Amino acid sequence: MLRSMYAGISGMKGFQTKLDVIGNNIANVNTSGFKKGRTTFQDMMSQSLSGAEGPVVQNGDALRGGINPSQVGLGSQVGSVDNIQTQGNRQTTNRPLDLALEGDGMFVLGQNLVNPLDGNGNPDPTQGVDLAETTINFTRAGNFYLDNDGYIVNSDGKYLLGENNGNVDRLQIPAEAASFSIQNNGAVTYVDETGVVQNAGQIRLANFSNPGGLEKSGSNTFQLTINAGVFTDDGNFDSVNDLVIPEQNGTASVVSGALEMSNVDLAEEFTEMIVAQRGFQANTRIITTSDEILQELVNLKR
Structure with a gap:
């Protein structure tokens, strides 16, 4: 199977968690003393195609320069869901x-x-x-x-x-x-x-x-x-x-004689929601494209 398909799945799961956090923030926009959440992401372990190599020197002559490693990422994961303890209005x-x-x-x-x-x-x-x-x-x-x-x-x-x-x-x-x-x-x-x-x-x-x-x-x-x-x-x-x-x-x-309100900023949450929605859609497109490639491979025999 194509690695891109599993990377797309991991991205969809991560953005779904982000949307869950955003939805909870918006639901508590008028909750006294509420502290908003924030989702951060991390990349997953990368698969190495080739390792790094140093320069080749023989008899004082530089025969070849160094070579960087080649790696393919395997998707993303949720790094943390933070509680943002800033002061509310x-x-x-x-x-x-x-x-x-x-x-x-x-x-x-x-x-x-x-x-x-x-x-x-x-x-x-x-x-x-x-x-x-x-x-x-x-x-x-x-x-x-x-x-x-x-x-x-x-x-x-x-x-x-x-x-x-x-x-x-x-x-x-x-x-x-x-x-x-x-x-x-x-x-x-x-x-x-x-x-x-x-x-x-x-x-x-x-x-x-x-x-x-x-x-x-x-x-x-x-x-x-x-x-x-x-x-x-x-x-x-x-x-x-x-x-x-x-x-x-x-x-x-x-x-x-006063209350501390939620520290949720609706403008910020709506912006993050759009980003998460577009990210989710892009990851579904990766899965669709990977499926089309697999279909082409199956059709080669025909």
Whole structure:
């Protein structure tokens, strides 16, 4: 069979993956905190027809110059599907629980919360949340809400985690609070029924040296991988010291009353879609042409 036919098949598979990624980007053009994907390609192993040869010199005379290798490529393959973690545009909503991040870092979400154990081996809620045992996700989507108990949660009911009394814990605004506010450094305060300003804790962020190494887990959230390079003080993501205070150490500031929108650029996506479509069509033409050549070979006997 002709090598060009298999090269065309590999090209079609690669451009199909690229179209899948583009379609997902366009579908999430209005998704808060969404980070677009990008497909890159690599060439496959090449088949060598002849190897390289050096110059031929005899008795000081140059008899022949060097010869380059001759190789035929065998197609392309998907090299990577990257998560592009650039900043999305900020949309003002004037809703106090809509939070946008300006800079690096992500909100920390927790579910199936586990409390550290006390001296008797029993869960101790006064010590906050055990990060090492709790299901943790990260997000840039800052549309938060209050549940029935006054805890700050996202649209799926996952708790927004921060620092409270020196521990990693949920952030709660009492039902009797007259009002509340969230500062740029993540400090959450409220005015109680007597008019006194009270502290409800501080939102803390997770910072990563390689946010592109996070794995998407659906619902606008990411989960930690071994290659994300999360900031820690001892190599383990398990304590309040592993959560960074906003506006410190190069971490983002928290903007209340706004949302970070998707970083998808429709003009760019449409351009990439046209390129992928034309590439797919060209690879199908390679297969058609190869088939016609094979048909000519079969007809030689007639």
